[in-house]
Amino acid sequence: MRIAIHHRKNSFSKHWINYCTQNSIEYKLVNCYDNDIILQLEDCDALMWHHQHINPRDIKFAKQLCFSLEMAGKIVFPDFRSGWHFDDKLGQKYLFESINAPMVPSYAYYSKQEAKKWVKETTFPKVFKLRGGASADNVRLVKSKKEGLRIVNKAFGRGFNQYNALKNLNERWRKYRAGSATWNDVLRGMGRMAVATPFSRIAGKECGYVYFQDFIPNNDYDTRINFVYGKCFASLRKVREGDFRASGSGEGDFDMSKVSTKALRIAFEVANKLQLQSAAYDFVMHNGQPLIVEVSYGFGLHPEMFKHGYWDADLNYYPGSFDPYGWMVEGVIESCKK
Ligand SMILES: Nc1ncnc2c1ncn2[C@@H]1O[C@H](COP(=O)(O)OP(=O)(O)OP(=O)(O)O)[C@@H](O)[C@H]1O
Ligand SMILES: [Mg+2]
Structure with a gap:
């Protein structure tokens, strides 16, 4: 079993590499921008690439490469189900409407x-x-x-x-x-x-x-729930002063008692229904009902996000630090075995 990893600074890849090294998991560093990338991947079972919505090269072909490999039988992260709607709010509208998910x-x-x-x-x-x-x-x-x-x-x-x-x-x-x-x-x-x-x-x-x-008014913060291979962790993001927008404000709140159980339930249900590997949902609250604003397979890398516990699918809470990057590698290995 060998996992190919495309390495990028300030991305998930550093943590995937650390996890593989610490757990003696065989991996190979590849460069997805190389013309012969398919050849480079011949001796690998899987590809993991944290491609980015704002990288001028990634937006040209990252999805196409990942989905081609998937069609050929390789395991990829992110895969089609998790990745086709990445950075595509129009796509997400139809996706969530199709499954009757509670969306704004x-x-x-x-x-x-x-x-x-x-x-x-x-x-x-x-x-x-x-x-x-x-x-x-x-x-x-x-x-x-x-x-x-x-x-x-x-x-x-x-x-x-x-x-x-x-x-x-x-x-x-x-x-x-x-x-x-x-x-x-x-x-x-x-x-x-x-x-x-x-x-x-x-x-x-x-x-x-x-x-x-x-416009869903009266939200002082949004709720970010990150699903990764059957587990969820969360943070609250305060809205900017004199504004309604939370994402990008840089003001996180990690009081887990404020995280809506309903939102956690929706995050698990939607991810299971759509068979997602990873999904970072933004929720706003409307009369006590969490509504999905958008979703993304990726999330920020701030270490504080991974110190405040996580939930399993039965909503049991496990306090303390955890390693979502390790969950990704283990999820990919599990899929390869299947
Ligand atoms: N329909 C809405 N009603 C109320 N507030 C909203 C609505 N849509 C978005 N917001 C607020 O604006 C913020 C940014 O919106 P959104 O998440 O759609 O944008 P984004 O730029 O894709 O964010 P991200 O950085 O999470 O990818 C949200 O975090 C939320 O606080
Ligand atoms: Mg958002």
Whole structure:
């Protein structure tokens, strides 16, 4: 049994490698960007690659490579079921609606005429999102029909940049004032105003659709529940001051007594139904009912997230530190054996 691992700095791979080394699990480092990657994988049973939504190379082919290998019979992480909807909120809308999962009511239109008709008929505020993006970069509150119509015109006109340098600089400035970013971070943000990031150039503009969700008010934080091979761990993320968005605020709360049992139950049920390897769900609460905002196979790497215990599928809670990266490696090995 040999697992291929694509190594990237600041990703899951360092932890997969450590786990394999400590547990004498055979692994081989591969470079998924190489033209002969398929050949490199010939003597491996599985590939693990923590590919990223904001990496200009990954977005071009990571899913295609993983799913090709899966079709050929290899075990991959993330696999098709866990990965096809990664960084694709439009895909997630149809996925969750198909299985009647409790999702924030979401609306998608693919023609200017239909989108305008919907804006005229619906109520505001609504939350407008691009299909991709993280840290709430591409998420905004739309307060009026007038603003909604402006967005529709732009979506079916010149489109939206997936990377907004001004918003990014503002966010760095906010974090700098709150003490969670350095002056260098701010300077880097200024630099990005002048020179577009490779991601921004390669990803291009988003246009030809609009995606809105009902705005679920009165949430001081969102609930992040991470499912990994049959276990869940959680954190709460406080919303930014004077804002409604939690993700990317950098303010985590690890009081596990605040984690909604209903949300945990939904996280397990959906993951089991869809047979997911890994799923990081964001929930907001609506009159005591957790609603899924979105899902992603990946999650942040902050070590604090892995110190506050986890739950099994029967909702038994196991306090203390744990290693979700090890669960991933063990999950992949288990699948190889099957
Ligand atoms: N429909 C909604 N109603 C109320 N709040 C919302 C809604 N959608 C999103 N939010 C808030 O905005 C934040 C960002 O939204 P979302 O998770 O969709 O964006 P993202 O950029 O993909 O986030 P992530 O960094 O988690 O991938 C959420 O964490 C939540 O706090
Ligand atoms: Mg989110």
